[in-house]
Amino acid sequence: METKDAIIVGAGFAGMYMLHKLRSEGLTAQVFEAGEGVGGTWYWNRYPGARCDVESLEYQYGFSSELQAGWTWTERYAAQPEILRYQNYVADKLNLRRDIRFSTRVTAAHYDEGSNRWTVETDRGDQLETRFVIMATGCLSSTSLPKFDGLENFKGDWYHTGGWPHEGVDFTGKKVAVIGTGSSGVQSIPLIAEQAEHLTVFQRTANFTLPAGNRPLKSEEIARSRTSLLDDRAYARTTGAGIIAYPGNEALSTEMTEAERLAEYKARWEAGGFSFLGSHGDMVMSHDANSLAADYARERMSQRVKDAACAELLLPNDHPIGVKRLCLDTGYLETFNEPHVDLVNVRVHPIERITEQGVQAGGKEYEADALVFATGFDAMTGAINAVDIRGRAGEKLSDKWAAGPRTYLGLGSAGFPNLFFITGPGSPSVLSNMIVSIEMHVEWITDCIRRLGSGNLGTIEVDKQAEDEWVAHVNEMASETLYPEANSWYMGANVAGKPRVFMPYPGGVGVYGEKLAEVVAADYEGFRLSA
Numbered sequence: 001m002e003t004k005d006a007i008i009v010g011a012g013f014a015g016m017y018m019l020h021k022l023r024s025e026g027l028t029a030q031v032f033e034a035g036e037g038v039g040g041t042w043y044w045n046r047y048p049g050a051r052c053d054v055e056s057l058e059y060q061y062g063f064s065s066e067l068q069a070g071w072t073w074t075e076r077y078a079a080q081p082e083i084l085r086y087q088n089y090v091a092d093k094l095n096l097r098r099d100i101r102f103s104t105r106v107t108a109a110h111y112d113e114g115s116n117r118w119t120v121e122t123d124r125g126d127q128l129e130t131r132f133v134i135m136a137t138g139c140l141s142s143t144s145l146p147k148f149d150g151l152e153n154f155k156g157d158w159y160h161t162g163g164w165p166h167e168g169v170d171f172t173g174k175k176v177a178v179i180g181t182g183s184s185g186v187q188s189i190p191l192i193a194e195q196a197e198h199l200t201v202f203q204r205t206a207n208f209t210l211p212a213g214n215r216p217l218k219s220e221e222i223a224r225s226r227t228s229l230l231d232d233r234a235y236a237r238t239t240g241a242g243i244i245a246y247p248g249n250e251a252l253s254t255e256m257t258e259a260e261r262l263a264e265y266k267a268r269w270e271a272g273g274f275s276f277l278g279s280h281g282d283m284v285m286s287h288d289a290n291s292l293a294a295d296y297a298r299e300r301m302s303q304r305v306k307d308a309a310c311a312e313l314l315l316p317n318d319h320p321i322g323v324k325r326l327c328l329d330t331g332y333l334e335t336f337n338e339p340h341v342d343l344v345n346v347r348v349h350p351i352e353r354i355t356e357q358g359v360q361a362g363g364k365e366y367e368a369d370a371l372v373f374a375t376g377f378d379a380m381t382g383a384i385n386a387v388d389i390r391g392r393a394g395e396k397l398s399d400k401w402a403a404g405p406r407t408y409l410g411l412g413s414a415g416f417p418n419l420f421f422i423t424g425p426g427s428p429s430v431l432s433n434m435i436v437s438i439e440m441h442v443e444w445i446t447d448c449i450r451r452l453g454s455g456n457l458g459t460i461e462v463d464k465q466a467e468d469e470w471v472a473h474v475n476e477m478a479s480e481t482l483y484p485e486a487n488s489w490y491m492g493a494n495v496a497g498k499p500r501v502f503m504p505y506p507g508g509v510g511v512y513g514e515k516l517a518e519v520v521a522a523d524y525e526g527f528r529l530s531a
């Protein structure tokens with residue numbers, strides 16, 4: 001059987017950097033990637049308007065000034081094609097492709113206690129033996145298409161934003177229905193509306209959306225980031241979200257006068273992006289504080305919509321601001337001022353079925369030539385659970401996680417030796433700049449593998465007690481915030497039957513990074529190492 005030191009699942013930002021790091025340690029690694037190219041989430045999410053909500057100067061690798069020197073971002077927030085071009089540029093520069101097998105999905109990874117080895121299988125019949133398995137599968141890669149009766153009878157074409165055709169879709173002259181108003185819906189709806197003859201948007205939850213404030217980057221911004229990248233990234237690792245662009249205001253709302261608070265809201269709102277969430281330190285901790293900000297946001301949102309009844313429908317009223325993923329938009333709310341765009345509230349008019357000609361909701365048929373499902377992902381656990389992972393005594397990881405994911409630090413799970421997750425559940429991941437969190441994990445895993453040494457038997461395994469305590473700690477922290485109050489994908493609430501557990505670590509990148517360092521300083525406290 002073919003053998004490798006490590007198998008890496010996925011060739012997005014995480015898998016690419018992991019491969020680079022393991023090679024630099026002199027290890028052999030094989031990456032498997034379901035797509036035909038590198039990119040992960042940016043390979044699949046090619047829907048119109050797909051764009052990163054973290055600014056491009058921060059949403060890039062931070063480990064190499066040389067990589068940075070050869071690349072020039074064009075916009076404040078990079079659009080999907082530019083990010084994918086960047087990832088291909090990195091793959092070329094680091095010569096990564098020779099160790100990536102594309103169009104290949106890992107189906108199983110089984111641990112053998114006798115040999116202390118994993119056997120990994122793919123849908124193309126590969127079978128490899130390896131010491132380490134590293135899941136670089138991404139948090140938003142397993143698309144979620146809820147069951148809609150009758151979809152198979154629909155006469156037109158339908159698409160999921162998370163698996164968009166590479167050649168693009170031309171909606172010119174078409175009647176289009178979009179289901180879902182999370183980030184993907186909010187980004188794509190204005191562009192679909194520009195082409196479509198008629199657009200019907202089916203909204204289940206009105207979301208808070210803030211103007212992104214996208215614009216071309218200035219040459220001085222690019223020049224500055226070229227000299228400060230490494231310092232900026234070291235600093236980003238000490239912040240809450242791994243983002244330096246918007247330092248949060250530490251003052252509590254109760255410590256600010258009304259005038260100070262409103263000035264803070266205005267400045268941050270107008271600066272664009274997530275900055276608004278840092279208006280005061282108690283934003284996601286206190287209902288009173290949160291409602292002040294939410295009221296301001298609703299007021300600013302309503303100013304963008306001409307029809308009062310439509311504005312009312314678009315204004316979120318069932319969850320605090322910032323605890324369900326905040327959307328950033330370019331012209332989203334204004335789209336509903338267009339005469340050919342309709343909004344249907346599916347809480348009042350539930351979708352009953354897809355018909356041959358469109359969507360039937362609340363007893364009425366809405367005609368459509370094309371359907372777009374912007375219905376999101378089986379986030380954080382979907383792609384991991386999709387692989388038949390078996391650890392000690394043949395225990396199946398997805399069985400162990402049936403009531404919600406159980407990890408220590410989001411890096412590993414008890415009973416599964418030498419299996420690592422990059423940005424797994426229980427780590428800051430989706431509450432942070434993903435690339436900062438990815439780099440922290442990749443470097444931690446690399447150091448750990450070096451510590452285990454080159455012998456065949458070195459094993460690291462999460463201690464069950466440490467895992468139990470970590471899971472309890474994450475839950476306790478989340479329960480002190482307003483996060484559990486929204487039906488969000490952070491909570492698994494968007495997928496029918498998924499356990500409701502808050503999955504990311506809410507304590508911030510900086511605090512989490514300190515914990516990672518303490519664990520290493522205590523020779524991997526909470527893990528069991530064997531020679």
Ligand code: NA7
Nearest residue numbers: 146180181182183184185204205325374375376377489494
């Ligand atoms: P999201 O944010 O999970 O949004 C999915 C949307 O689809 C959301 O509005 C859902 O409503 C809606 N949805 C899901 N199921 C249904 C059904 N059955 N009927 C009607 N509407 C439904 O996914 P995105 O792809 O937009 O964004 C994912 C992340 O990618 C984003 O947060 C960024 O981090 C990048 P709901 O709100 O659940 O009521």
